[in-house]
Amino acid sequence: MSDRLEKxxxxxxxxxxxxxxxxxxxxxxxxTSVSIDVRAGALEHAERSEGIDIGLRVMIGxxxxxxxxxxxxxxxxxxxxxxAVAMAHEAPVDPTIGLADPEQFARDWDIAALELADPAxxxxxxxxxxxxxxxxxxxxxxxxxxxxxxxxxxxxxxxxHLATSNGFSGGYARTDNAVSCVAITGTGxxxxxxxxxxxxxxxxxxxxxxxxxQLAGERTVARANPxxxxxxxxxxxxxxxxxxxxxxxxxxxxxxxxxxxxxxxxRDAMGAQVLPAGMSLIENPLRPRTPGSRPFDAEGLPTQKRxxxxxxxxxxWTLDLATAxxxxxxxTANAQRGPSAPPSPGVSNLTLTQGSKSxxxxxxxxxxxxxxxxxxxxxxxxxxxxxxxxxxxxxxxNGVPAYPVNECTIAGNLRDMLRTLTxxxxxxxxxxxxxxxLRVEGLTLAGS
Numbered sequence: 001m002s003d004r005l006e007k008x009x010x011x012x013x014x015x016x017x018x019x020x021x022x023x024x025x026x027x028x029x030x031x032t033s034v035s036i037d038v039r040a041g042a043l044e045h046a047e048r049s050e051g052i053d054i055g056l057r058v059m060i061g062x063x064x065x066x067x068x069x070x071x072x073x074x075x076x077x078x079x080x081x082x083x084a085v086a087m088a089h090e091a092p093v094d095p096t097i098g099l100a101d102p103e104q105f106a107r108d109w110d111i112a113a114l115e116l117a118d119p120a121x122x123x124x125x126x127x128x129x130x131x132x133x134x135x136x137x138x139x140x141x142x143x144x145x146x147x148x149x150x151x152x153x154x155x156x157x158x159x160x161h162l163a164t165s166n167g168f169s170g171g172y173a174r175t176d177n178a179v180s181c182v183a184i185t186g187t188g189x190x191x192x193x194x195x196x197x198x199x200x201x202x203x204x205x206x207x208x209x210x211x212x213x214q215l216a217g218e219r220t221v222a223r224a225n226p227x228x229x230x231x232x233x234x235x236x237x238x239x240x241x242x243x244x245x246x247x248x249x250x251x252x253x254x255x256x257x258x259x260x261x262x263x264x265x266x267r268d269a270m271g272a273q274v275l276p277a278g279m280s281l282i283e284n285p286l287r288p289r290t291p292g293s294r295p296f297d298a299e300g301l302p303t304q305k306r307x308x309x310x311x312x313x314x315x316x317w318t319l320d321l322a323t324a325x326x327x328x329x330x331x332t333a334n335a336q337r338g339p340s341a342p343p344s345p346g347v348s349n350l351t352l353t354q355g356s357k358s359x360x361x362x363x364x365x366x367x368x369x370x371x372x373x374x375x376x377x378x379x380x381x382x383x384x385x386x387x388x389x390x391x392x393x394x395x396x397x398n399g400v401p402a403y404p405v406n407e408c409t410i411a412g413n414l415r416d417m418l419r420t421l422t423x424x425x426x427x428x429x430x431x432x433x434x435x436x437x438l439r440v441e442g443l444t445l446a447g448s
Contacts, residue, residue: 005030005052005161005171008072012056013165015081021058021088023099025164025299027339029053035154036128038136043129044150055339058084059098063091068340096325097342099299104331105168106302109295115288116174117157118202123177128153131209135181138213142183144221149182149193151213155203168300176291177203181216185224192226192404194219194374200430201289219373222394226404228448229395235369236410236443237362239393240426242375244435247281247352249380249387249414250274254314256323256334256345258382265385265415266314273312275418278353281309285333285348292348292432299343301333308350320345351434355423359437362424364399370445371396372410385414408447417443 005028012026030052037045055068058081065087067080136151154177161171180197196215198207238246250266258264266274275281285303287293296302299321307315317327320335320343335343363371373393380387392406417440424437 005159006163006169008052008054009161009163009169011074011077012054012081013163015077016056016058016084017165019058019078019081019085020060021081021085021165022060023165024056024058025099025162025168026057027055027298027337028161029158029339031156031158032122033154033156034122034125034128035152036125036132037150037152038129038132039148039150041133041136046125046129048125053339054080056080056084057342058088060085060088062093062095062097063088064094064097064342065091066340066342094322096322098321098325099164099166100168100301100321100331102167105300106170106296109170109302111172111295113288114172114286114293114295116172116201116293118175118177118204120203122157123155123203128155131179134209135179135213135216138210139181139183139217139220140213142214142217142221144185144224145183145217146186146191147184149184151181153179153209162296162298162300164300170296170300172295174291175201177201177206179206179209179212181213183213183216183220185220190225192220192223192406194223199291201291205289205430223392223404223406226392226406227395229370229405229408229445231445231447233442233444235366236440236445237359237366237369237371237396238438238440239359239371239373240424240428240435240437242372243438244433245375246414246418246421246438246440247350247433247435250281250418251308251318251347251350253382253385253414254308254317256317256319256327259317260323260326263383265381265383269314270316272314273419274314274415275309275312276421277312279309279312279421279423280307280353282306282351283308283347283349284351287349289430290349290432294348297333297343298335298337299331299333301331301335303333303348306332308347318345318347349432349434352427352436353423354425354427354436356425359424359426362422362437362439363396363401366396366439367399369396370394370405370408370410371401380414387412387414387417405447408445411444411446412440412442
């Protein structure tokens, strides 16, 4: 399959040169996905899709244009190149666009060491259906679960190849396996729901369907008969499954696009303390068996481990070639893209320093406060860091969960919030974002 994709990218680049492009890069993506949904013990939905997408970016001087298609006919490729060149002639001038210098390209990488693709055969639909049925049955077996909204199992395989007109050519494949379950407790206006799911590259690493269904059911029942919490300022513990959203806001604020536009609440924070002194945030795109791993970025640069935040201090931005040129810096090899768009900066695998205490220990220290297990909506001011989100979870009294809560809003300012973080020790090692439960001090809760 990789030879086929390599030939497609070569054909795209050849067509671009013939159409008059000064330089170009091309991407080909071949994907297969299968998904199975069951409900009430019966098959509800089954879907399989296969296809190849191709994309071409051409440059005429300092102007660029992108085109994409799902048709790999030679005539289509020729028309794509001609259309892209015509579009580029009409595009605005951008002095920061351009391919990497050949000496910057990744030259050697060990795909096998990254373990991005499960060598096992694609699972049969019957196997996926059985997994979904077992997850549903396990959720229904939990006392208090009224029904299962959905139980699903899926598989995907995706091969990618990238090539440039000045010498880079490389590709890799990745797989994903998933099982999830959403359960409901109560009836009518008193319904509450929650979920659990597992997503892995290797099917053998998956949690059992029974574990997935049982956890979904237990989480759901724990939310029964919620109340609104008291309005006031309280410590808030973000559960591990939602804590990564806090780090996601930080990551968005140091993205090169936001920094180059001056539209970030961290635009003046290079070298400043943004997390507690004992906390670091490490990006490692070379972590084996992890969904965000990749040997090179979307511009062909070699990826590498880096400390985004070291001992609480921000060390740098997340950059692709264009944003790096705008800021007078070097790319951090963080370019991402799909077939239909030019590269833009984005992070891969992240690890936040864990603490030594369990979530229960952090609750005990809180005394009274909120344990957030689910969030809805989002009002984040990207230039000031003002933060407001709807939340639900458990109210903590005397250091232990007292009763479920919902219909409340938590608010603060991200710059202040992040500097008060206390991390638990419960980050799951297989996730792309290894972020433990996080306690934040003194957030404003709007409830009853």
